[in-house]
Amino acid sequence: MHAFVFALVAMFSTTVLLAAVDVWAAVDASAALYLKYCSSCHGDEGKGRGPVSSDFKVKVPDLTTLSKNNKGVYPLQRVMSAIDGTRKVHGHGDPAMPVWGEAFKEELKGDKYAELTTLRKTQAIADYIAKLQR
Numbered sequence: 001m002h003a004f005v006f007a008l009v010a011m012f013s014t015t016v017l018l019a020a021v022d023v024w025a026a027v028d029a030s031a032a033l034y035l036k037y038c039s040s041c042h043g044d045e046g047k048g049r050g051p052v053s054s055d056f057k058v059k060v061p062d063l064t065t066l067s068k069n070n071k072g073v074y075p076l077q078r079v080m081s082a083i084d085g086t087r088k089v090h091g092h093g094d095p096a097m098p099v100w101g102e103a104f105k106e107e108l109k110g111d112k113y114a115e116l117t118t119l120r121k122t123q124a125i126a127d128y129i130a131k132l133q134r
């Protein structure tokens with residue numbers, strides 16, 4: 001019985017490991033993801049001056065001061081939830097503009113680990129923004 005449980009655990013861990021490797025390849029460079037999905041509004045450097053930022057009634061926020069405005073702590077969860085749409089952000093929730101979490105999932109349709117890859121992508125972008133803090 002123990003051996004059986006052990007075999008199950010071993011199989012499961014291998015699957016998870018393999019999935020992680022796959023997912024890591026799909027996540028690729030976080031900077032490239034940021035430039036693709038975010039820089040049009042937030043700017044290449046994250047300062048909120050992307051090419052379409054002036055089209056918005058609301059000011060596109062400077063993403064490089066998130067830590068500074070949060071007592072020196074980078075608000076990872078706030079950033080991730082703004083990206084995946086679990087927190088409402090006006091500029092992101094506009095009907096004309098998809099919520100990124102949904103957009104990522106749509107791109108990954110049919111992918112076995114779509115949910116996980118979406119989460120990893122979201123975190124990769126959030127980690128990239130963490131590096132932009134000044």
Ligand code: HEC
Nearest residue numbers: 037038041056058059060061079082083089090091100125
């Ligand atoms: C089409 C323009 C646009 C794009 C593209 C865009 N954003 Fe935004 N974003 C905005 C606007 C506008 C706001 C401010 C909304 C508000 O104040 O209600 C905002 C707000 C945010 C916030 C909230 C900041 C805070 O103070 O909590 C974060 C974080 C953020 N965006 C990250 C991203 C990331 C990461 C991407 C790429 C995955 C992205 N945004 C793509 C327009 C955009």
